[in-house]
Amino acid sequence: MTRAEEAMWVEKMVRRVLAGERRRLRSDDDLLERARRLSAIHLDGRAAPSAVRWVDNQQRRWGSCTPEDGSIRLSRRLAQMPAYVIDYVLLHELAHLVEPGHGPAFRALMASYPKLERAEGYLEAADALTRGADTLARNAHTDAPARDHGVGGVLSA
Numbered sequence: 001m002t003r004a005e006e007a008m009w010v011e012k013m014v015r016r017v018l019a020g021e022r023r024r025l026r027s028d029d030d031l032l033e034r035a036r037r038l039s040a041i042h043l044d045g046r047a048a049p050s051a052v053r054w055v056d057n058q059q060r061r062w063g064s065c066t067p068e069d070g071s072i073r074l075s076r077r078l079a080q081m082p083a084y085v086i087d088y089v090l091l092h093e094l095a096h097l098v099e100p101g102h103g104p105a106f107r108a109l110m111a112s113y114p115k116l117e118r119a120e121g122y123l124e125a126a127d128a129l130t131r132g133a134d135t136l137a138r139n140a141h142t143d144a145p146a147r148d149h150g151v152g153g154v155l156s157a
Contacts, residue, residue, distance in 0.1 A: 007129065010125075010129055011129065014125075014126075014129070017082075028051070028052060028053040028054060031052040031053065031054070031072075031074065031090070032049060032051065032052045034052075034086075034087070034090060035047075035049045035052045035072060035090050035093075035094055036048075036049070038087060038090055038091050038094060039094050041112075042091055042094075042109075042112045042113055043091075043094060043095065043098060043109060046097075046098050047094035047095065047097040047098050048070060048097070049065075049070050049071070049072050049093075049094065049097065050069055050070035050071055051070070051071045051072070052071075052072040052073075052074065052090070053071075053072075053073055053074070054073075054074055054075075054076045054079065055073045055074065055075060055076065056075075056076050058073065058074075058075035058077075059075070059077075061075060062074070062075050062077070062078055062089045062092075062123060063075065063078075063089045063090070063092060063093045064093065065093040065094075065096050065097060067096060067097050067100060070097060072090070072093040072094070072097075074086070074089060074090065074093075081122070081126070082122070084115040084118065084119055085119045085122050085123065087113075087115075087119075088113060088115065088116065088119030088120070088123075089119075089123075091110065091113050092110065095109040095110055
């Protein structure tokens with residue numbers, strides 16, 4: 001299977017999984033309410049976000065926060081992902097309102113999330129898929145002939 005075929009099948013399978021699990025959080029108010037519930041459940045209410053909103057300017061990050069004012073921003077790319085992935089990113093940013101770094105104290109705050117590893121794996125796969133699609137797009141726009149390592153590592157034009 002070529003990389004292009006692999007990327008096509010991964011995208012197709014992701015769409016199938018999403019079709020069965022999709023539950024979108026539509027508004028910023030929905031996100032804020034969800035964040036407050038996640039804080040209550042997983043952080044004993046210690047994180048009190050002032051605002052949570054979708055943004056379109058985060059292409060490399062899933063989320064960010066400003067601890068000084070308690071604001072959280074989520075990439076709109078997350079909106080089509082399963083709710084447990086959105087919850088994971090929300091909880092990650094909420095935990096930063098309590099603990100700024102990614103050290104042991106931060107990891108302890110995140111440890112109560114039951115789908116932690118699943119969500120991290122999902123986001124890793126989404127990142128890999130995006131990087132693969134970006135590479136395919138760049139290669140499609142070059143003047144050089146496309147080359148593919150086929151079976152047995154044979155280079156073919």
